[in-house]
Amino acid sequence: MEIHGTIAVNLRAAVASAKRLHGQPVYRETLAYWGDLLDKARRARGRDVATDGEEVDRLVFQLEAELEARNPEGRLQAAAIL
Secondary structure (H helix, E strand, C coil), rough: CCCCHHHEEEEEHHHHHHHHHHCCCEEEEHHHHHHHHHHHHHHHHHCCCCCHHHHHHHHHHHHHHHHHCCCCCCCCCHEEEE
């Protein structure tokens, strides 16, 4: 996955989109991108990569919460995707 800008910037945008689209259907590709971004952020936290530490942790938590709200039972639901 290639991102443009910092992980924090991309997470901020993803969280804003997820909140704006809360309760609305989104494309599978969007959900996959958000999941990939979370994975990238988690990996970056574990290495000596320059990240915005506490902010990235907070944003990861927020995006995970938004995804969990779309997927409370651990599987994609038809109403949550296009």
